[in-house]
Amino acid sequence: MGNRDALTAIVEWLDREGKGHASVNYRLRDWLVSRQRYWGCPIPILYCDSCGMVPVPYEQLPVELPDIEDYTPKGRSPLAAAEEWVRASCPSCGGEARRETDTMDTFVDSSWYFLRYCDASNDQDAWGAAALREWMPVDQYIGGVEHAILHLMYARFFCKALADLGHLDFEEPFSALFTQGMVTKDGAKMSKSRGNVVSPAAIVERLGADTARCYILFVGPPDQDAEWSDEGVEGVHRFLGRLWRLAAEVAERAGPPAGEWVGTAQAQGDDLALLRKAHWAIEKVGGDLRRFAFNTAIAAVMELLNECSRLRDSAEIETLRFALATAASLLFPFAPHACSDMFERLTGERVWEQPWPQADQELLESDSYELVCQVNGKLRDRVQAASGAGPEELKDLCRRAPNVQTHLDGKEIVKEIVVPGKLVNLVVR
Numbered sequence: 001m002g003n004r005d006a007l008t009a010i011v012e013w014l015d016r017e018g019k020g021h022a023s024v025n026y027r028l029r030d031w032l033v034s035r036q037r038y039w040g041c042p043i044p045i046l047y048c049d050s051c052g053m054v055p056v057p058y059e060q061l062p063v064e065l066p067d068i069e070d071y072t073p074k075g076r077s078p079l080a081a082a083e084e085w086v087r088a089s090c091p092s093c094g095g096e097a098r099r100e101t102d103t104m105d106t107f108v109d110s111s112w113y114f115l116r117y118c119d120a121s122n123d124q125d126a127w128g129a130a131a132l133r134e135w136m137p138v139d140q141y142i143g144g145v146e147h148a149i150l151h152l153m154y155a156r157f158f159c160k161a162l163a164d165l166g167h168l169d170f171e172e173p174f175s176a177l178f179t180q181g182m183v184t185k186d187g188a189k190m191s192k193s194r195g196n197v198v199s200p201a202a203i204v205e206r207l208g209a210d211t212a213r214c215y216i217l218f219v220g221p222p223d224q225d226a227e228w229s230d231e232g233v234e235g236v237h238r239f240l241g242r243l244w245r246l247a248a249e250v251a252e253r254a255g256p257p258a259g260e261w262v263g264t265a266q267a268q269g270d271d272l273a274l275l276r277k278a279h280w281a282i283e284k285v286g287g288d289l290r291r292f293a294f295n296t297a298i299a300a301v302m303e304l305l306n307e308c309s310r311l312r313d314s315a316e317i318e319t320l321r322f323a324l325a326t327a328a329s330l331l332f333p334f335a336p337h338a339c340s341d342m343f344e345r346l347t348g349e350r351v352w353e354q355p356w357p358q359a360d361q362e363l364l365e366s367d368s369y370e371l372v373c374q375v376n377g378k379l380r381d382r383v384q385a386a387s388g389a390g391p392e393e394l395k396d397l398c399r400r401a402p403n404v405q406t407h408l409d410g411k412e413i414v415k416e417i418v419v420p421g422k423l424v425n426l427v428v429r
Helices: 003-016 106-110 113-117 129-135 145-149 151-164 200-207 209-218 230-254 269-290 294-310 317-331 336-347 391-400 402-408
Strands: 045-048 052-055 087-089 096-099 141-143 177-179 183-185 368-375 378-386 413-419 423-428
Touching: 106 151, 113 151, 141 145, 141 151, 145 151, 145 177, 200 209, 200 230, 209 230, 209 294, 209 336, 230 294, 230 317, 230 336, 269 294, 269 317, 294 317, 317 336, 368 391, 368 402, 378 391, 378 402, 391 402, 391 413, 391 423, 402 423
Parallel strands: 141 177, 368 423
Antiparallel strands: 045 052, 045 096, 087 096, 368 378, 413 423
């Protein structure tokens, strides 16, 4: 037998004979307390020659760290150097005692801090049961892959242990996990040892915090690794500059809005096209944010800006005001400084006091759409199709597309696949 099959067969035989059984063992690494640092949490234990290990009395908690000028490692815990702090009295017999000089790693705190956040003002207990029933578990956990195998694992372990001890009504602290990728440079993970670290401070000083934030979110899908590009940072900076300049120009041309700020609802011609694009952006960005697709959300605002620039001389000023204010509102989570200024110039309102934009579903229904034309599954052309066009009309539009005809020359169509509202694929041989 193969070794894996033999292993299973042996364990099954041992189980049948009552001589053993299969089990899975998990091991937690002990480095939570084996890596000693001065700034770790003191462990509230005293050592007495007469009484042994004695807990620090409740009224003396928390045990605070002493001031130490030199806490470099010297073969023992850094706290051991604070000899005056180490000396204490035994709460049981009153004799001499020594404080525990090992500390807990910061992972110990981060494994349960979210429970304390739910009831941070509670001065009697670490948390109240009612507060945790209202707030826990955490809806969304976001972290890198290193978190998924370290902090996430320890936090789950702590909660399971606390639940077994009767302190929690749940075992899993986080309902959903999203793991983001890393930003690389020159094909490698950024690190000081490689000398490829990009300082955010330098970008903020030269191009502003909005540029830094937007580029990091725009560089690629957040769940994948992305390569840093200095040219890309400059491109995002130019985009923000274009948006701000056009918003300032339109705000000056339009003057203060009449009455309370509301979006334009009726339009024709170029105004209708721009209005449709604004509501398309609202729908797109809202959906992308729910999927953490920040890069495509920012790209949608870029498309809206391009449409505003194209129609800046033909669209009504109020439609332009609405479209640009919408762009500023949608981009506000990514570039808060520039967008709050833009929005206030255009509307006289503070963007954070306004509700999130809502798309008008009627304006999302266009009279036509771009039909993708494929031959043997490969994109060959794009044509405009009426929204209500049937399958036969779509097939005819695809067959008559100039670049499709080039790839049909002398070939037989054996199958026509129609996906209404999206594409037609002609299979030929």
